[in-house]
Amino acid sequence: MASLPLLSLIVFLPAAGAAVLMLLRSDDAVRWTALGVTVLDFALCLAMLAGFDTTTHELQFTEARPWVPALGITYALGVDGISALFVFLTGLLGWICVLASWVAIDRKVKEFMISLLAMQALMLGVFCALNLFLFYVCWEAMLIPMYVIIGVWGGDGRVYAAFKFFLYTLVGSLLFLIGIIVLYLHGGTFDILVLTQQHLPFRVQSWLFFAFLIAFAVKVPMVPVHTWLPDAHVQAPTAGSIILAAVLLKMGAYGFLRFSLPMLPAASAHYSTLMLTLSALAIVYGGLLALAQDDLKKLVAYSSISHMGLVTLGIFALNRRGLEGGILQMFNHGVTTGALFLFVGLIYERTHTRSIADYGGLMKAAPVYTTFLALFTLSSMALPGTNSFVGELLVLTGGFAANLAVGAAAVLGALLGAAYLLGMYRKVALGPASVSARFKIRDVNARELAAILPLAVLVLWVGLYPKPFLGIIDASVKHLLAQVYAEGRGQ
């Protein structure tokens, strides 16, 4: 196994695919090649999971090559339980995104698919990187394809949204860059593993914590730096929204898990109350905003802010249940919200309106569509039996253990979630069919179903039998907590 650079294959396959696409002429050839590449990439991700040893927190499938030796920069890849889960998620959503843009993107198909594949390669790079420099390069380079995806194929306000997205994340990331350099000068290397083992003075940790916080908070996004998200989501094409919600937002939380907690344990513990408060704020505020939306996409976008608040709450509860719940909830949010954006995109393709008021009684016209929509709506509400229930329950128990008030706020957020999601479903799917009758709505076709089904399976699988998923992250979570507590709470 060691001889085959599996992770490099996973990361570079989409990049190679993008290069091949440049040579193709017909749009259909482009679509099929993109699909083939992403499916193959997903198969590799599955192979990685199949060979993954869940009993250890050690990094697996590691590979390292010198890159810029003078600065201790290596090309180093590897996955632990946490990153393996997200590599899997990214691999899965890769081909779902291709399917979601099959007919929705009808101009400059080639450029779009190239951007999509480039994005895929960079996201996988972020999750696999074991070198801070490599991590940063992938993290920052993602801005280019995403900017182009939103700005070229987005809605009417796309230019503004793309700008806002770019500048927000750029400013955040640049401070992160300084933080990385400071870490490098303290540790003499960019190697993430080595850096997690050093003990920085608390003052340095504090500064770094806030430098990192700005970068990660923008990506999550946490209140008050969340305002780019609704704009970007609403304007982005469906595949862009799916990537944003399902993977890009995870980057911030992943950053907390990969850098803030293990490298700055004392500061993470010290500022956990602040982080919990911000998370609670995001949960309630995002929920309230979602309640007020009439635009389907905006509603899902604001619900993302609320749900990601739950994730950061779980992480900064700094106990095992909270952390496991937070990580599982990241995964769940990727599946569920990715699916919801897909559904918004499907209906938008048919009707060209996203206003909830324009719909009603879709149940009659598109029974399959509305059935699956119900499943994902219920999943987003964290109904028992669905994936989010497991995650949310863990986060709530962890949250209550950490701080009673924050736990209460999270429950309030869950209530709000039920309100806006049920309201949305009622207005869209139920009620008199007269309103939406003026649209000729087809039900989902086989291609669309192929994109929906795996997500639906995951919703139920995690909901009914979460053990394999928790099993993947279990050892890593324990190790992470040990790292935090070895130094953290003591100070």
Added chain:
Amino acid sequence: MTPAALSQSILASLPEIVVVGGACILLILGQFVRKGQGALLVCGSVAIVLIAALATLMLAGEGRPAYAGMFIADRFAVFFKVLFYLTTVLTFLLSRKYAEIEEIESSEYYVLLLFALSGMMIMASATDLISIYVGLELMVLCTYVLTGFLRRERRSNEAALKYVILGAVSTGIFLYGASLVYGLTGTTQLDGMAAAATGDRLDPGLLLAVVFIVAGLVFKVGAVPFHMWVPDVYEGAPTTITAFMSVGPKAAGFAVILRVFLNPLVAASHAWVIVAVIAVVTMALGSFVALVQDNFKRLLAYSSIAHAGFALFGVVAGSADGISGVMLYLLIYTFMNLGIFGIVIMMRNGDFSGEVIEDYAGFAKSHRALALLMLLYLFSLAGIPPTAGFFAKFYVLVALVERGFVTLAVIAVLLSAVAAYFYIRIVMVIYMREPDGAFDPVLTPAVRATLALTAAATIGIGLFPAWFLKLAHLSAMAAGR
């Protein structure tokens, strides 16, 4: 000077002699070249530069002092000379068709560029205030003339006049500083100046002299407060000359600044505080004023001011890392900036100037490959990885933080976010707007070659910086002695 020392000196300055001699020959032979045979001139000029490059590389092994300590051929100089050769050759390649369209096809154009090149080469090798001055003047006199080369255009004349007057003032300031140094220490050699700095308290007169010298040099790189000429001169000059000036003479200015700043006298005078202030203000001014520009050449002028500011941060950092940071920055900047100027030059055809940003609306629709190249250069200028521009900035930042200047690093980083805004704005115009008219870019093989080389370097150095970093580091060590 003994014959042996003379032959040593001639050997050390062989590349300069080749360029100057070649330029003289070209000046005479150029009179016999008829209109429409510009290719001959280009080939001749490129050949001269290549011979000089060969000589430079053959002499690159060891440091050779020459002309009684006024001149040195060391690795530091070699690095810069190679950079100048690249700039000049790429400018030649870009010039041919452009010169034809603008009707400035005469051999003097190429001869002046060669003389400017020799001036820059002397600057890179100079170890005496007088030889620095000689190189400097040789270079700027040629660029004055080249700026005004579009004789029938008013703004070209105006730019040249402005450049001459302001340039003369700055030269005067520099000379005044040099004369003060001579008066106080009895020498103009950088080594000699170093000896004068051994006392524990610095003579206020010497401090004043250093400030004057720094001011004179800062003018050449277009840093605040001596930046006023940059936008007008860049806009007025023929675009090929703008491309040349934005890279070559600027790098030459930095070569001298680095050499002077390595001097213990300057180090003892705490001039770095001044430079730090200049760097911050330069970058801020360049970035913010560029936000409101509609003319592409003016925007690039302000962008080059901002980039000079960023490179100055490397000078502030000082250490070997800082110096090699600046050198790497300049090398990378050469490629990406010549790339973007190559595109502007290529757009000049018929009634189309390619100078207004609006001209590029919908460029991506009609010319996908060229638009993609522009995207690459612009993101590199903005410093987004994995392009080379990112690594250039990264290494300067490492040097800054290493010296403990974290606040400066944060300022530099935030200002580069501002700068990113206007580069991204151009990307937006290219990709997200509908085209107004048809484009017919002039894509001669020479222009294609230039764009291909600059693009390859912009990606290549970004992905594999290790070798270039080592090169810059070794060259910086040579100057540090």
